[in-house]
Amino acid sequence: MSEAIKLFVEDARAVSIEAAAKILNLKFKRSGVEHPQPCPHCGGTDTFAFNTGKEKWNCRAGGIGGNDAIGMVAHCEGLDVKSREGLLEACSIVLGRDIPDEGERESDEDRQARKKRLEERRLQNEADAAARAASQDEFREKERAKARGIIKTATGLRTSVDPRGRHYLEYRCNGFPDASWLRFGASVPYWHGQDERGAPLELFSGPAIVAPFIGPDLVEIGCHITWIDLRQPPKYRPLLYGLTKKGLACGLLDWAFSDAPPLAIDLADGLYEQLPAKKMRGSKKGGLIPIAGHPDCSRWVGGEGIENGVAFGVWEGFRADTFYFAAGDLGNLTGPAEPSSRFAHPMLKKPDAKGVLRALMVQGPKPKRDQGADDAMWVADHVDELVLLADGDSEPVMTAAAMARARARHARPGRLIPIVWPRAGYDFSRMAVETGE
Structure with a gap:
């Protein structure tokens, strides 16, 4: 990668989530720092959100998120930042300028000035990232204290x-x-x-x-x-x-x-x-919502929401050997996906930046490599049966891929991980009410 391209990428890394959201014409709430909305790439109703205070974005439908504008733009535009072409195209959108011509000649004086600017930009980006991390830690502790108070x-x-x-x-x-x-x-x-x-x-x-x-x-x-x-x-x-x-x-x-x-x-x-x-x-990251039983149990049952976990527990009679839980959202249940496992949806399409209909890309069934322990809810090592509850009223292809990813994410030698599906078009809560069981 040439010095011109490196500087181009570093300039893009300095762009804030807020600035990138405006470039993408994303929806801003009138107040606050959290801005939920339909995902420009995956669809849905409130599956996507960006946070201008934490400098983060997240797509629950796709099971992906990040803390920079480049990644957010790439996801919204269907670009693969793991490829050189996708990364540079995302940077171009973020900066609003063309990708540099690597063959362009420059003087020694211009080259030295550019190298100096590149180093200054890199150091400033590192300083900004450290400051954001410290601010986020402080904000997180204040929010945890408020949660405990509630x-x-x-x-x-x-x-x-x-x-x-x-x-x-x-x-x-x-x-x-x-x-x-x-x-x-x-x-x-x-x-x-x-x-x-x-x-x-x-x-x-x-x-x-x-x-x-x-x-x-x-x-x-x-x-x-x-x-x-x-x-x-x-x-x-x-x-x-x-x-x-x-x-x-x-x-x-x-x-x-x-x-x-x-x-x-x-x-x-x-x-x-x-x-x-x-x-x-x-x-919520890495945590879970306890519903009934105790985590010491060797059998765990749960899914995305509280109501489904309760409904399934009622149907089972809240077994004494089982811990019932909820993950809070799909991303926390499954963890992030390996980018290379993305695949084209067999039916759904969306227009690209030029208005051409293309297959909607779905976050795949493979967990992201080298992810952190708290990138998905925790499951105790002693658990030998983990029953995962799927939602039958969500988009089936995306949900199936996400549940397969959750099973792979939480797999351990000797651990059984069945995925239980409700009736098509239903969730377990609705089934419990309509059947009265």
Whole structure:
């Protein structure tokens, strides 16, 4: 790689996630640093997100993410950064300029100036990365402390005098576990947006199921919050909306919890957006959500979400020899994929940067080589049977590849890892409710 190309790549590495997102015309929420949306490459509804505070991006559908603009652009544009062509094309998009001509002649003076600039850029990039890492560590510890505070103020779900948490799981899962892991808060604040001073705004405060994320030492590293509204079947979660940047520019007012839902045309035009009724605080990476039983058990059962784990446990009668868990999301269940294992979807297509329809690339079944221990949820070494629960209402090809990757990621000599699928088009929660079993 020539000095000109090296400098070209280093310049691209200095571009922020925020700047790259604007180049890609990605969607920004009106406030906050986390910006969820459909993945430009994989599709979905809120499968993709970038974080301008942490300088990270993640695609849950593809099971891939990173902490630089080059990788994010490459994923969104379907480029392979492992290849020279893909890397340089991604850098070109990030910088908005052509790839340098390596055959171009330059004077000795220009060459020395470029080498000096390259070294200065490299050192600055390293310094910036170190500063970001320190800031992220500080932010992570503050978020973990907040998560522990939320868990501490909630009461045990099965013993709470307020039955709404138990009713939610009965409606969604046909029962609830006789365990102390899950908790219930009668009035958990939902923060969204900022005031004129930059302070977070409380959209509303309502009942919620609070679940911890725990690490291998069983210490709480984060929490998962599911707000509930028993008047809103079939999910029994509140309908929440937020004003977008486009809506703000049009002079519309913020949506309040007491307001009627926004007009369908305003939602379709992107003036308002529906907000998730589930949030995570603290850290989830490498952790898992305990549902019932204890990690000392040799048989573990779980999948992506809490409701499916509870529903399957109810169906099994919450076996005494089993630990039931949830990973929180698909990426945390499976871990990242080896880039070389990507394959073309047999049916789905998407337009490329030039508008040409091409096969949608799917993250493959092979785990990424040399990944970290916390790149996926932990599984104790003594586990000899790990039952993985798939979602039958997700895109089947991508889900099958992800579940195969999870099995390969968590494989150990002598460990059985069956993958259990619900009825096509269903998840275990819906099956439990409709069958009453």
